[in-house]
Amino acid sequence: MITKRCAFAAAAVLVVTGCTSESSTSGCGVASSGYTGTSASELGAGSFEYTDKLTGRTPKSPPAIAKGGTFSLAFKAYDAPTTPAEVTFRSASSERLAGVGNDRFNALAEGLVAVFAMSKTDSSQVVDLVHLKIVAPLAIEIASDFISDPGAVKDLAKGNVELIEHDRISFTGVFTGTGDDGEPLSLGGLSPTWTSSDEDVLSVEVDEEYGWVWLSARKMGRADITVTGAGITKVLHVDVMGYR
């Protein structure tokens, strides 16, 4: 306890911040929704933008980051919407999320981790913060984005695919983990590698910009596509058929 102050000073203008409610759910730009582990800004000063460095994608932030994944963040202040704020990023736990340079991160261990956008002009001041969830990848979810022949893909869930000669079909492979609710969770920051057992039958081409993989059926035959990463392997058995 301390004692002090003159009445003259105590009579000074009283400034009330208006942010006095415990566990505030409104006002002062504080996120009001339930906590989901996404990259919603928590001080309401701006927005965090996630970029997946491996694929170059800059989509909406993923629900979670794959353990072993790499990504980068940018921060845009609401009062300067067209210009990234002058901030440096700091992880609350270097054992869980290691910074590489100013804006890139390696997700090292599972769990929730806070990332602070620190003022460049006052390195002790937090401009805003975000919590990100790091989850161990358990599976690779493969989906087909575009099918030139709607009847071409057969039973993708079991890994059996039929293509027609000269088909060119795009796939995506996304690592998934388990969310707090036990449901599968798509993970960012990590992309599997795709290889063909026979490039003469089926070639693989990665679209770095969008993170898609194109499979081109070059001639009749059979090839296995191996999709692998983070110790997980999934195999697609592909039969390339002739024109019916």
Next chain:
Amino acid sequence: MRLAALLTVILALAGCKNDDVTVDLTNLQGPPGSSLAGDNLKIQSGTALVVEAHPKEGDEASTDGVDLVASEPFTVLKTSAKNRFVVSADRAGHGTIRITAHGSDVRTLQADSE
């Protein structure tokens, strides 16, 4: 002349109050596992909790600025808002967070991180 000066000083001192400064704390919505209850603060390691200090003199709110001083494994960072701070812990452990006003301790929190 001297008498007038002495009277001025006496009047000024009479206007001084010796109210104790106390600080109420609240927290903004934080990640799961974080809480602030009384003098006990809990957060999960690697996460952060935003707390706001509300200094009072007697029963009246004060505009004074306060500081939070943390011991390891806790860290306190200030924000652009007066008396709003971000508390984090980089690993599991126990520590204290001292709340100071005008350089003197006002309150101490027991902090735990899992």
